[in-house]
Each structure stands twice: as structure tokens, then as C-alpha cells.
Amino acid sequence: MPILRHTLIGAAALALAANAAATTVRIHYDAGQSRLMVRGDKGPMTWSKGAPAAAAGANVWVYSWPDALGDISMKPSLGDGRVAIGGTYRLAAGSTADIYPFFGAPQGKLSIVDGFESPQLKNKRKLRIYLPPSYQENPAKRYPVLYMHDGQNLFDAKTAAYGVEWGIDETVDRLVAAGKLDEIIVVGIDNTPERIPEYTPCCDPKHGGGKLDGYRAFIVDTLKPHIDKTLRTLPGRESTAIMGSSLGGVASVAIAQRHPGVFSKAGGVSSSFWWNNRDMIANLPARVPVKFYIDAGTKDDGLEETVRMRDAMLAKGYREGADLLFHAADGAGHNEKSWAARVEKPLLWFFPWRGVKN
Incomplete structure (x- = not known):
């Protein structure tokens, strides 16, 4: 009855x-x-x-x-x-x-693609791809995508440069289960021996650099089309973000500035804005329709340059809390442990629950 x-x-x-x-x-x-x-x-x-x-x-x-x-x-x-x-x-x-619900365990899965080729840079690297909990369970669903640099450091302490991982998968799983975060795909892009040149514009007097244009073209013209073709993504700009730390933060900010039609969100965690005598700050381009997250720790982490970058962006018309989020992490240093502890801040700002429509 x-x-x-x-x-x-x-x-x-x-x-x-x-x-x-x-x-x-x-x-x-x-x-x-x-x-x-x-x-x-x-x-x-x-x-x-x-x-x-x-x-x-x-x-x-x-x-x-x-x-x-x-x-x-x-x-x-x-x-x-x-x-x-x-x-x-x-x-x-x-x-x-x-x-597009799911009912199984709130745990995503990691897959590794070996030897993914970059014709722009004439090299190969691994991709480490996190697929969200519902990916296999609900094939009707499509997902936003977050592209991240230094893929070795994101998911596994055994491959991380200093033995400490970001724990991106665990953080995303936890926030999804708590109903705070939309499910997302995370594409971790391994670095190569050419990490410094690939992540930087030309040219720092001490460190050189200058292959960022090739790395940018690799992501925009080769990697993203491949991901959109082979995975169930939401390919539009409003569903696509890019994020990295240190020089990877420099790369993320610069790539999004160049391609606001591809990325609507960019995170620079402990970004090396000191690069080339603070050239990115001094020659900041006009405001673009991208949400930027920038942060730094208070312990030897380039906070002064990040504050300068924030102030320069505000002067260009960015609005704090609307399309610019700045965070000073008290006591945090320039390392994966510090980044893991606060990565939920940009994640929740970029992809809050029900923030992106399927």
C-alpha cells in the first residue's frame, strides 16, 4: 500500500x-x-x-x-x-x-598515458588523467576539465619531485562527496628536462627560458583537442581551467591571458612572478574575461611579487572576488605540502557545486 x-x-x-x-x-x-x-x-x-x-x-x-x-x-x-x-x-x-547523478563510491580513478607526443616541442611526456567517480557509472555525463602542470607531483608521492604529492585526487574526491565541488576531469601534464624553458617566456637574465609559446601551442592545439576527442568533456571555455605552481603558475597565467577563448579560469599557485625582473607584472596585458586565482605563502614564497601582481591586475580593471581571487597563505612555503593544504581554494572557486551545467 x-x-x-x-x-x-x-x-x-x-x-x-x-x-x-x-x-x-x-x-x-x-x-x-x-x-x-x-x-x-x-x-x-x-x-x-x-x-x-x-x-x-x-x-x-x-x-x-x-x-x-x-x-x-x-x-x-x-x-x-x-x-x-x-x-x-x-x-x-x-x-x-x-x-546526472551517481550512486557508487565517491572515488575517481587515475589513468596514465605514456609517450604523449608534442609536435611543437619535438618531445614526449606522460599524461596523468584523473577521471571523476561517476565517469564509468553514468556515461551520459560530461565534465569540466582542469589542466595542470608538473603532473608527476599531483597524484603519487613516489613520482613527486620531493616525495610529497599535491593529493589532487583525494581532495577532489572529498569535496565531491561533501557536495561542495562539481565533478571534474584533471589532466596532469608531466614536465620534461626542459621544464624551465617550457614554462617561461623569454628570457630571464640568469635562467634563460623562452619556450612557453611552444608549450602553450602544445596544450591548446594538440593536447586539448585530443582530450576533448577521447574523453567526455565539456569543451567550452566556461568549463576549462588551467593551473600550476611556481613556474607552472607563470605558465598558467600567461597561457590564459593569451587564450581567453579557450580557458575561463587560471590558477597561479606560488607563481614565480619575479621571472625576468618582474616583466609579467610590468607589462601586464589588458584585462581579459578570465577568472584568475593567485596566491603565495608568507614564508620565502614570493609574496611581495604576488601582491604586486594583484595590484597591477586591479589597476587593469580586475575585481577582487569577481574575476580575481588573491590569497596569502600564513606560514606556507614554496613546496607541495603547502600547495596540497590550500588547493581546495582555487578548486572551489573554479568549480563550485552546480557551477557548470552539463
Whole structure:
């Protein structure tokens, strides 16, 4: 009787919605022999018991309710038991939302691509690609992408330069499970023996450099098209970010300045803005439509130059908290341990829960 009652209530809600302005959720998921239910805070939905969604084609489930109920908070469940992992969905009255849930363990998987070739730089390197928890479970879903430099240091202490990893995968898993972060793909790009030249514009009096244009072209013209072709990405600029630390921060900021049509977000963590007598600060280009995150620790980490960069960006028209986020990390130094401790700051600013639409 309880199951029949909920079925009738759900059908009544759908019928009522059909005759009035309706708020609708479309749930994209292969439920197999199970049924998608909708839990929520109003109407026939409750947080303890779901109302049944209606099958509406291959692996699509639909549930509607009258706009008169106002804004709704909801989550899908698989049958009466398993509730979707991640945050709560908030739907405005009158809206129609497509959602792509998952119900399995909130743990992504790492894959390694050996010998990925760069025709621009005439060398090869590994890619370390983090695929989010739902990637295998829900093949209808597509994902934003974060490109990161120094891939050896991101996921595994055994390959990290100084034996300490960023722990990007663990951080993303934790924030996704807590409902704070959208699922993302992370593409870690290994550095090569040419790291300093590849990450820098020309030319520092002491360190040289100057192959950044080739590295930039490798990412924009070779790597990104490959990732978009082989993985289920959201390829648009609004879903694409680039981030790195130290010289990798310099590379990230410079590449996004050059390609705002490709990247809408760029993170410079402990960036080496001292490079070439602070040339990037002195010759900052005009404001571009990119959200920049820049930071530095207070312990021998180039904070003075990062503050100068922030001030120069503000003078160009960037707005603190809107398209520029600056952070001074108290007591932090120039190392992976410090970066791991605060990497959630740019992640949450770039990809907050429900920040990017599939």
C-alpha cells in the first residue's frame, strides 16, 4: 500500500503540473531494473521517502511539480535505498533542470598515458588523467576539465619531485562527496628536462627560458583537442581551467591571458612572478574575461611579487572576488605540502557545486 500511495501521489503531481506552470527535473541515469525516485523538501517528496519519477525515454526519468510550491531542494535516489552522492540540487520555480547523478563510491580513478607526443616541442611526456567517480557509472555525463602542470607531483608521492604529492585526487574526491565541488576531469601534464624553458617566456637574465609559446601551442592545439576527442568533456571555455605552481603558475597565467577563448579560469599557485625582473607584472596585458586565482605563502614564497601582481591586475580593471581571487597563505612555503593544504581554494572557486551545467 505505501508504494501504491506514493505512485498515485507522484502521478497526481505530474498530472497537476501538466495543467499548470511546472518545475521539472530530468534525471539522466541507467537505473537497470531499479527505479529513480525523487526526494525533496516540499509537496509529495520528503527527505526520507522518494516520489517515483516517470520513465521518459532511454535512461531518462522525469518528475514535475507545480510552480506554486516555489523553489525546491531535491536529490534522486535509486529505488528507496541509495541516495545520490554529492550535493543537494536546488531548482527555482518554473525551471527545467537536467541532472546526472551517481550512486557508487565517491572515488575517481587515475589513468596514465605514456609517450604523449608534442609536435611543437619535438618531445614526449606522460599524461596523468584523473577521471571523476561517476565517469564509468553514468556515461551520459560530461565534465569540466582542469589542466595542470608538473603532473608527476599531483597524484603519487613516489613520482613527486620531493616525495610529497599535491593529493589532487583525494581532495577532489572529498569535496565531491561533501557536495561542495562539481565533478571534474584533471589532466596532469608531466614536465620534461626542459621544464624551465617550457614554462617561461623569454628570457630571464640568469635562467634563460623562452619556450612557453611552444608549450602553450602544445596544450591548446594538440593536447586539448585530443582530450576533448577521447574523453567526455565539456569543451567550452566556461568549463576549462588551467593551473600550476611556481613556474607552472607563470605558465598558467600567461597561457590564459593569451587564450581567453579557450580557458575561463587560471590558477597561479606560488607563481614565480619575479621571472625576468618582474616583466609579467610590468607589462601586464589588458584585462581579459578570465577568472584568475593567485596566491603565495608568507614564508620565502614570493609574496611581495604576488601582491604586486594583484595590484597591477586591479589597476587593469580586475575585481577582487569577481574575476580575481588573491590569497596569502600564513606560514606556507614554496613546496607541495603547502600547495596540497590550500588547493581546495582555487578548486572551489573554479568549480563550485552546480557551477557548470552539463
